[in-house]
Amino acid sequence: MVEEIIAEKMAKDMKxxxxxxxxxxxxxxxxxxxxxxxxxxxxxxxxxxxxxACGEAGIxxxxxxxxxxxxxxxxxxxxxxxxxxxxxxxxxYAFGKFLYGSKFHRLRQxxxxxxxxxxGAVLYSQLTTGKPxxxxxxxxxxxxxxxxxxxxxxxxPLIVSHKTEKNPSKWHGVKIEMEVEGKYIERAxxxxxxxxxxxxxxxxxxIIFEGPNGKIEFERxxxxxxxxxxxxxxxxxxxxxxxxxxxxxxxxxxxxxxFLTSEFSRVGRGSAEQICRLAKLEMNKRPQDLTPEExxxxxxxxxxxxxxxxxxxxxxxxxxxxxxxGLKKETGAEYVVxxxxxxxxxxxxxxxxxxxxxxxxxxxxxxxxQLLRFANKVPLLYHQSDCALTEATVExxxxxxxxxxxxxxxxxxxxxxxxxxxxxWVPFTSEGKQAIAKYPEIMxxxxxxxxxxxxxxxxxxxxxxxxxxxxxxxxxxxxxxPELAESLEKLTNEQKQKIIEALEKMIKKxxxxxxxxxxxxxxx
Amino acid sequence: MEKKKAEVKKSLEQIGRKxxxxxxxxxxxxLDVPIRALSNVKFDExxxxxxxxxxxxxxxxxxxxxxxxxxxxxEAAALSKELIEVNKHLSLREAFYRMKRTLPGSNIxxxxxxxxxxxxxxxxxxxxxxxxxQLHINANKMGSVAGKVVIxxxxxxxxxxxxxxxxxxxPSNVEDIIFKKVNAKFVIYMEKAAEWERxxxxxxxxxxxxxxxxxxxxxxxxxxxxxxxLHLEHNLPIFVLTDFDPWGFYIYSVLKFGSISLAHxxxxxxxxxxxxxxxxxxxxxxxDLKKHLIKFEEIDFKRLEQIKNYDWFKxxxxxQRQFKMMKEMKAKAELAALSSKGITxxxxxxxxxxxxxxxxxx
Numbered sequence: 001m002v003e004e005i006i007a008e009k010m011a012k013d014m015k016x017x018x019x020x021x022x023x024x025x026x027x028x029x030x031x032x033x034x035x036x037x038x039x040x041x042x043x044x045x046x047x048x049x050x051x052x053a054c055g056e057a058g059i060x061x062x063x064x065x066x067x068x069x070x071x072x073x074x075x076x077x078x079x080x081x082x083x084x085x086x087x088x089x090x091x092x093y094a095f096g097k098f099l100y101g102s103k104f105h106r107l108r109q110x111x112x113x114x115x116x117x118x119x120g121a122v123l124y125s126q127l128t129t130g131k132p133x134x135x136x137x138x139x140x141x142x143x144x145x146x147x148x149x150x151x152x153x154x155x156x157p158l159i160v161s162h163k164t165e166k167n168p169s170k171w172h173g174v175k176i177e178m179e180v181e182g183k184y185i186e187r188a189x190x191x192x193x194x195x196x197x198x199x200x201x202x203x204x205x206x207i208i209f210e211g212p213n214g215k216i217e218f219e220r221x222x223x224x225x226x227x228x229x230x231x232x233x234x235x236x237x238x239x240x241x242x243x244x245x246x247x248x249x250x251x252x253x254x255x256x257x258x259f260l261t262s263e264f265s266r267v268g269r270g271s272a273e274q275i276c277r278l279a280k281l282e283m284n285k286r287p288q289d290l291t292p293e294e295x296x297x298x299x300x301x302x303x304x305x306x307x308x309x310x311x312x313x314x315x316x317x318x319x320x321x322x323x324x325x326g327l328k329k330e331t332g333a334e335y336v337v338x339x340x341x342x343x344x345x346x347x348x349x350x351x352x353x354x355x356x357x358x359x360x361x362x363x364x365x366x367x368x369x370q371l372l373r374f375a376n377k378v379p380l381l382y383h384q385s386d387c388a389l390t391e392a393t394v395e396x397x398x399x400x401x402x403x404x405x406x407x408x409x410x411x412x413x414x415x416x417x418x419x420x421x422x423x424x425w426v427p428f429t430s431e432g433k434q435a436i437a438k439y440p441e442i443m444x445x446x447x448x449x450x451x452x453x454x455x456x457x458x459x460x461x462x463x464x465x466x467x468x469x470x471x472x473x474x475x476x477x478x479x480x481x482p483e484l485a486e487s488l489e490k491l492t493n494e495q496k497q498k499i500i501e502a503l504e505k506m507i508k509k510x511x512x513x514x515x516x517x518x519x520x521x522x523x524x
Numbered sequence: 525m526e527k528k529k530a531e532v533k534k535s536l537e538q539i540g541r542k543x544x545x546x547x548x549x550x551x552x553x554x555l556d557v558p559i560r561a562l563s564n565v566k567f568d569e570x571x572x573x574x575x576x577x578x579x580x581x582x583x584x585x586x587x588x589x590x591x592x593x594x595x596x597x598x599e600a601a602a603l604s605k606e607l608i609e610v611n612k613h614l615s616l617r618e619a620f621y622r623m624k625r626t627l628p629g630s631n632i633x634x635x636x637x638x639x640x641x642x643x644x645x646x647x648x649x650x651x652x653x654x655x656x657x658q659l660h661i662n663a664n665k666m667g668s669v670a671g672k673v674v675i676x677x678x679x680x681x682x683x684x685x686x687x688x689x690x691x692x693x694x695p696s697n698v699e700d701i702i703f704k705k706v707n708a709k710f711v712i713y714m715e716k717a718a719e720w721e722r723x724x725x726x727x728x729x730x731x732x733x734x735x736x737x738x739x740x741x742x743x744x745x746x747x748x749x750x751x752x753x754l755h756l757e758h759n760l761p762i763f764v765l766t767d768f769d770p771w772g773f774y775i776y777s778v779l780k781f782g783s784i785s786l787a788h789x790x791x792x793x794x795x796x797x798x799x800x801x802x803x804x805x806x807x808x809x810x811x812d813l814k815k816h817l818i819k820f821e822e823i824d825f826k827r828l829e830q831i832k833n834y835d836w837f838k839x840x841x842x843x844q845r846q847f848k849m850m851k852e853m854k855a856k857a858e859l860a861a862l863s864s865k866g867i868t869x870x871x872x873x874x875x876x877x878x879x880x881x882x883x884x885x886x
Binding site for chain 1: 536537544552586591595630
């Protein structure tokens with residue numbers, strides 16, 4: 001898994017150079033390769049953090065995003081949430097030290113995993129403007145205001161200033177302010193588009209955006225939050241060798257048998273013994289003592305033993321209701337349908353696919369459908385063509401559901417397709433976390449979800465087409481009426497106007513549009 | 525048999541009144557249109573002609589697939605009525621332009637192609653039970669004749685043997701022509717104008733005492749009616765000369781038995797006694813034309829297969845033999861190939877020999 005490889009690479013590099021220094025040289029890995037994408041990434045990391053924090057604390061999120069130009073190439077970015085806040089002592093580490101975070105050593109569905117995101121933003125600000133990042137936070141008690149920088153060589157936070165203020169209104173949350181180099185755009189792959197898609201996937205959040213060109217408010221349309229995901233232990237099938245080695249070295253267990261039964265899900269005593277036998281390792285061996293060769297044998301053995309699939313209650317889908325509400329609100333479509341599939345498993349990792357289809361209304365008639373991809377509720381804006389979600393979509397035959405589509409293309413029509421991939425571990429294809437790898441299990445689930453939603457959409461599309469055809473038919477008859485009346489006047493001397501009125505009356509009565517639909521003339 | 529003008533006019537008005545009654549009664553206006561297709565055409569063994577069956581189709585105004593044809597047909601009736609009233613005739617092409625107009629508030633033309641107005645007029649013939657000539661719409665005129673015949677046409681006396689190199693041009697309506705003097709013994713109809721010019725230059729009609737007629741491909745109605753009248757009124761045998769290919773055979777078939785689309789007026793057009801002179805498969809052998817054969821294409825095979833199975837050829841042994849030989853040759857040949865034997869070979873050798881030997885197919 002790519003993320004882990006980077007993380008590992010970074011961890012390894014840490015011995016020689018700090019991760020921060022590594023990042024400084026490889027900023028493209030985290031989405032800072034050009035000014036427009038960099039500005040988007042800064043906003044995205046902060047908003048994702050806010051949504052995750054609110055979600056964990058069970059608070060309906062209210063997030064304010066401000067992007068203001070300070071000169072032609074610099075922007076001030078402020079992201080403020082009403083989340084639980086960060087306690088005073090943890091602030092410097094939470095924002096100023098790489099690979100520090102609450103999410104790295106656990107398997108649980110969440111937006112960020114690596115503990116790289118917000119630190120990357122802090123570092124990017126520091127690199128491009130030389131200014132510290134201002135963090136204002138409270139857990140409902142005093143308000144703490146930090147100015148932070150990162151010591152790049154030591155990978156340590158540098159506190160530039162720290163003030164404390166009284167908090168009479170009991171405010172809680174985090175407000176992060178930084179100045180960065182960037183470029184502001186407003187079409188695809190932009191901050192407004194990211195926020196709009198975020199609002200679709202998180203309709204229980206209120207998001208206010210004050211951009212260079214004005215204010216946009218994404219209202220909260222639903223007050224229920226999706227259920228919080230449970231944390232699970234890794235399943236042996238989904239563990240990469242690197243993670244296994246790290247687990248072996250950091251575990252508090254004393255024997256291999258204990259290690260296997262307590263650090264993994266779905267491994268009982270019997271399976272653990274079987275794994276040890278297959279790996280030709282002593283069950284009482286200390287996990288920390290395994291040689292690299294032995295850990296590799298262990299890793300192989302873990303894949304060979306028959307185990308139950310991992311538990312799936314660790315997943316937090318959006319749910320059909322939420323998808324429908326979100327799409328309705330932001331697309332202005334006339335008809336929205338959503339499908340949440342039952343959880344499935346790829347390589348030991350539980351995952352779940354959800355699909356929403358928004359049709360009609362103000363959506364453009366003759367354009368390819370818009371595809372909105374989400375991984376753990378985060379919009380994926382880049383690398384659409386490399387993504388499993390895209391490939392599964394173009395491989396689905398939408399013509400069956402009354403839409404037009406060319407081979408290997410997105411369907412054409414007034415359609416928005418939303419696909420949500422929820423998992424404890426998202427198999428991104430690249431460092432930028434923008435495309436999902438094409439595992440057959442994932443492709444299959446996406447297609448099944450699209451087909452299911454497509455069938456629901458089809459009856460609506462057909463009904464709509466029928467109504468439209470009846471209208472067209474009426475209009476067609478109306479065009480021929482004057483001609484017929486004129487010819488009949490010549491043949492019968494009956495007044496043209498009278499004939500026209502009689503025929504139009506027949507159309508109004510409506511008993512003409514549905515009848516005799518057969519194309520060929522009936523024989524008698 | 526000829527319907528009086530007033531009668532035709534009345535039946536056109538009747539069509540309009542029927543539609544009007546439908547409208548007044550709140551019924552979907554409809555027309556009963558006899559079906560002009562192979563499925564509704566029968567070969568009458570007694571008369572040896574194609575006759576139209578009884579099947580009709582209902583054509584509705586309030587039907588998305590019919591409305592266009594419906595209005596076209598009624599408009600054709602209105603146009604025809606107008607022509608009868610002012611006693612003028614229009615060609616099919618002119619009728620097309622009369623009917624071609626844009627529907628108000630749209631980009632739809634009532635007719636876009638002449639095929640559409642032609643079809644409407646042909647349908648009208650059946651609905652009104654009147655010929656196109658009676659509807660005052662003329663078929664395209666295309667055809668020449670030369671021979672030892674004198675006629676009277678609109679008061680003019682015309683001698684078909686004294687008309688220079690062009691011959692008499694056959695009008696679309698030959699009903700009113702009067703045959704004054706007929707000295708010919710038979711008629712040769714040929715598919716191609718080029719052969720007609722050959723025969724005319726060689727004065728074959730003089731040497732063989734006959735009439736030569738051509739009309740470039742399928743014979744037009746005027747030509748067919750003229751041939752039929754020469755045959756019926758003056759007992760002249762009709763011989764047909766076409767290329768050796770399925771399409772040539774079908775030209776003969778139409779002259780003899782009638783056509784599918786005009787099966788309703790076969791009795792006014794068909795000549796069941798007509799004979800096929802050539803080119804036959806035997807001619808290819810006898811006159812050594814093998815090296816001028818043109819290879820069959822897929823479409824030729826298909827057409828041959830269709831013709832072979834028509835009721836009126838199915839039980840004809842001589843014709844089935846021809847079809848079989850053609851199929852085996854997998855090739856066709858043109859009349860013009862005869863000129864490889866000599867410039868006037870067709871006039872001096874081929875025709876006299878064939879006619880003398882009575883070497884023709886029935």
